[in-house]
Amino acid sequence: MADFNKDGGTVPMLLAGGAGLLLGLLANPARKLAVQTPTMLKGAWDEALAAEHKATLALIGVIEKTDPDDTARRSILLAQLKHMIGKHSFQEENTVYASMRQRELLAAAQGLNEDHAGVKQLLFELTEMQRDDARWLEKVRALRNELEEHMALEENEHFPKLRAALNEQENGELTKAMNKEGLKLA
Ligand SMILES: [Fe+2]
Ligand SMILES: [Fe+2]
Numbered sequence: 171m172a173d174f175n176k177d178g179g180t181v182p183m184l185l186a187g188g189a190g191l192l193l194g195l196l197a198n199p200a201r202k203l204a205v206q207t208p209t210m211l212k213g214a215w216d217e218a219l220a221a222e223h224k225a226t227l228a229l230i231g232v233i234e235k236t237d238p239d240d241t242a243r244r245s246i247l248l249a250q251l252k253h254m255i256g257k258h259s260f261q262e263e264n265t266v267y268a269s270m271r272q273r274e275l276l277a278a279a280q281g282l283n284e285d286h287a288g289v290k291q292l293l294f295e296l297t298e299m300q301r302d303d304a305r306w307l308e309k310v311r312a313l314r315n316e317l318e319e320h321m322a323l324e325e326n327e328h329f330p331k332l333r334a335a336l337n338e339q340e341n342g343e344l345t346k347a348m349n350k351e352g353l354k355l356a
Contacts, residue, residue, distance in 0.1 A: 205257075205356035206349060215266065215345040216329040222258050223321040229254060230314050234307060241301035248301075252293050257355040259286050262324075265347045266332065273335045278328050285320040292316065 208225075212218035233247045263283065270279040292313045299306050333341060 202353055202356040206352045209352055210349050213345070214333075214341060215348045216325075216333055218345070218348070219258070219262065219266070219329070220321075220325050222254070223317075223325065226251070226254055226258065226317065227314070227321075230310065230317070233310055234314075238302040238304070238306070244301040244306070248293075248296055252297070253355075255289060255293065257352055259289075260355050261348045261352045262286075264351045265344060266329075269336070269344055270328065270332050273332060275328065275332060275335070278331075282320070282324065282328065285316065285323075288316055289313065289320070 209218045209222060212221045229247065229251050233244065233251065236244050236247065263286065267279040267282060270276070270282075292309060296306065296309050296313070299309065336344065
């Protein structure tokens with residue numbers, strides 16, 4: 171076999187190690203794509219976000235049916251919920267709300283951002299609280315109420331306003347930008 175370098179294989183080994191590290195940093199692009207695909211398939215940014223709203227409320231429905239002694243399951247479902255809401259907020263804050271600010275919808279964007287802060291606060295409190303605490307589900311219900319109000323405001327008022335303020339091409343660009351952000355946290 172030909173001797174390719176004097177280092178006796180050190181360089182190829184380092185390269186292999188580097189490639190492994192790089193793959194690790196990419197955090198499994200196929201998995202990310204699989205997580206973002208349902209949103210991408212929904213088409214326009216506002217329809218995709220509305221579909222994520224539905225999925226979030228469905229997951230909360232599952233959490234609401236858990237028993238207090240099923241603490242491990244509550245922890246797993248809470249982690250899933252935090253990831254789902256985290257990705258969703260990241261998409262909205264980095265693209266949709268930013269776009270609202272450009273279109274003179276500043277106050278609305280600020281209000282929605284404040285709602286997100288309230289939701290993050292509730293998720294933090296749910297994480298801190300013992301999973302078998304009698305008040306845990308009460309807080310989940312408080313979270314549901316806040317989310318339902320916020321989602322209705324987005325779907326019925328602010329998203330239609332932004333969609334109408336953008337032309338077809340701009341709406342298409344916003345959809346692409348939103349999915350790009352989503353992939354980062356998927
Ligand atoms: Fe939102
Ligand atoms: Fe939303």
